[in-house]
Amino acid sequence: MSRIYAGVDVGGTGTVIGLFDEQRHLLVKVQLDTLGSNRERFGNADAYTRMVAQHIRDAVARLPGDPATLVAAGFGIPGQVNPEDGVVSDATNLGWRHVPFAWMMGDLLQVPVRIDHDVRTFAKGELMAGAAQGRSHAICLTIGTGIAAAIAIDGKLVRGGHNLAGEIGHDVVTGLTRQCPCGKIGCLETVVSGPGISRLAAAAGLTSWQNEGGIPTAEDVARHCSDLNEQALGIYRYAAELLAEKLETAVALLDPEVIVIGGGVAKAGEPFLGPIRERLHDRFPWLRGKLSVMHAELGDEAALIGAFHHAYEA
Structure with missing residues (x-):
């Protein structure tokens, strides 16, 4: 059984999901419209998390080779984010206030979920593998x-x-x-x-x-x-x-x-x-x-x- 990790970049326009293996290889990317073509998900964190969780599960199920299981997920989110309690205090571009995002997504995916500010998430990537x-x-x-x-x-x-x-x-x-x-x-x-x-x-x-x-x-x-x-x-x-x-x-x-x-x-x-x-x-x-x-x-x-x-x- 392959152990898979999800890394997700949440943007005001688009969301990108990446699936990684334990050797830190990016296996697949999935791109989504964050708010929908008519911004129907603006402010609706419940609809958004359910949509993203489903796309993550589907992407894991479609991976070739041995059966895969998701073991954890991380998210970079624009706005005021508290990595300790997993709460998005204010994400203006998404219409979110006081959203317990890590808990909501963890409940849907049944794995540990960690979040941080999108710029700190970008920086972590450049520190680990970039400039x-x-x-x-x-x-x-x-x-x-x-x-x-x-x-x-x-x-x-x-x-x-x-x-x-x-x-x-x-x-x-x-x-x-x-x-x-x-x-x-x-x-x-x-x-x-x-x-x-x-x-x-x-x-x-x-x-x-x-x-x-x-x-x-x-x-x-x-x-x-x-x-x-x-x-x-x-x-x-x-x-x-x-x-x-x-x-x-x-x-x-x-x-x-x-x-x-x-x-x-x-x-x-x-x-x-x-x-x-x-x-x-x-x-x-x-x-x-x-x-x-x-x-x-x-x-x-x-x-x-x-x-x-x-x-x-x-």
Whole structure:
């Protein structure tokens, strides 16, 4: 009988299930629509957990070879998550508040279930098998719709006193005037995010590659960067320098060995990572050759691998 572990990345748009064996090999991936095409599952954690549990059971049953049994499952979930009691306190993008997720899913699957914040789950994947592998001190960021960070010290992820460590996106930048969805004015993620890059690009008159005349996305701006478009390069440099300014304090406090950056905005590569690296090395010249600023290596599999390790280490 093969022992199987499920690692699940829960996103506001899509959910990805990965099944792993005891040798930590990813055997299969299953992609689902998190809320349904009409968002009919928004706020309905019961319907969502039942759907995901059924897909996990079906995927395990379809595995080729020897009969397989699920022994544990791990989940990365966006929002305020408490890994100790398994409760999702607030997941705005899903419409969940005070959901005892680990208990609900464990009852459905009849196996131990562990959960953590999605960014810490991404970071765990990069620490175990990606760009931060072999490092004990790291800052890992994902930049998409918003921006958040996960911090590893002595090889352990830091969650903070309220499970909110790493919410760098809501640190205010002097001079920014746009209101953030959180309600504050001038949060970092009003610029350093996919929507922030998109707004800057539209104001600069850049165009969309996918939709002629449409609003350019961060991916569009990254493609303009690859064509050495000065406006696009300037937008990414501006966003990079704002982020680097915030990272200076983190570097001074935490002395990381590596900063790993993933998510859609980071797909621009060196036009975004280069200015961050330059500024940090200028501010901390003694860290040249010691502090790396790198693109995440695992893509969407980082969160699956991290969630698998939540389950494997349970």
